[in-house]
Amino acid sequence: xxxxxxxxxxVFSLVGSFTPGPNTTIATTTAANFGFRATVxxxxxxxxxxxxxxxxxxxxxxxxxxxxxxxxxxxKWAGVAYLLYLAWLLARAALPAGDGLTAGPGxxxxxxxxxxxFQYANPKAWMLSIATAGxxxxxxHIAERTAIVCVVFAVACIASLVAWAWAGxxxxxxxxxxxxxxxxxxxxxxxxxxxxxxxxxxT
Numbered sequence: 294x295x296x297x298x299x300x301x302x303x304v305f306s307l308v309g310s311f312t313p314g315p316n317t318t319i320a321t322t323t324a325a326n327f328g329f330r331a332t333v334x335x336x337x338x339x340x341x342x343x344x345x346x347x348x349x350x351x352x353x354x355x356x357x358x359x360x361x362x363x364x365x366x367x368x369k370w371a372g373v374a375y376l377l378y379l380a381w382l383l384a385r386a387a388l389p390a391g392d393g394l395t396a397g398p399g400x401x402x403x404x405x406x407x408x409x410x411f412q413y414a415n416p417k418a419w420m421l422s423i424a425t426a427g428x429x430x431x432x433x434h435i436a437e438r439t440a441i442v443c444v445v446f447a448v449a450c451i452a453s454l455v456a457w458a459w460a461g462x463x464x465x466x467x468x469x470x471x472x473x474x475x476x477x478x479x480x481x482x483x484x485x486x487x488x489x490x491x492x493x494x495x496t
Contacts, residue, residue: 299441305425306446310453314417315376315485316408317457322383322481323402324461325468331402332458338408339454340447346412346419347446350426351439368419369493375414376489384482416492421446 311317316339323332403411412418425442468474 299445302425302442303445303449305428306442306449307452309421310446310449311456313484313488315379315411315415315488316417316450317453318383318481318485318488319379319403319408320454320458321461322478324458325464325477326474327402328465329458329462332454332461334405335403335408336451336454336458338403338405339412340450341405342409342412343418343422343450344443344447345409346422347425347443348439350422351435351442369416372414372416372419373489373493375411376416376492377486380482380486380489382482383485384479417488 316335320332320335323335425446464477468477
């Protein structure tokens with residue numbers, strides 16, 4: 294990969310990773326409810342899962358799958374449905390009195406493998422992987438290009454999720470007052486639902 298193309302890809306990966314989406318919403322909400330440390334499995338699971346999706350994209354598997362209308366439609370609507378399900382879990386999450394933390398998606402933080410597998414149900418991850426494969430990972434030296442895009446995107450994902458989780462963690466004490474946490478979770482659930490609807494309409 295030429296230096297100019299590499300720098301363009303670095304910018305692309307940073308923009309794709311830092312812009313709000315399902316992964317950043319989950320990282321922020323998890324940190325706000327459970328603290329920064331609880332987001333570490335998510336922070337590590339996302340780049341792992343996304344890297345495997347990128348690899349499938351560069352090998353042409355993802356593009357071939359999405360070229361079949363029935364398969365593409367099934368992936369799209371399964372992803373949208375799962376995002377709406379997560380949005381519902383976030384919106385209804387609440388922190389009871391005391392230290393019994395039960396807020397967050399499904400009442401607990403996502404594990405490493407759950408976050409990794411979630412990338413296959415994440416429409417934004419599919420869109421980014423296909424765009425990356427077609428623009429930056431095609432041509433000669435496929436193995437080298439695949440390794441580069443996976444490493445660059447992994448670093449960008451980790452940096453983004455650390456930043457969003459830190460933002461959520463800084464709100465944790467503030468959200469412990471009154472019903473602020475419930476309102477925060479409802480707002481984050483609403484934003485995730487809006488993302489799912491947008492992806493359903495735009496893709």
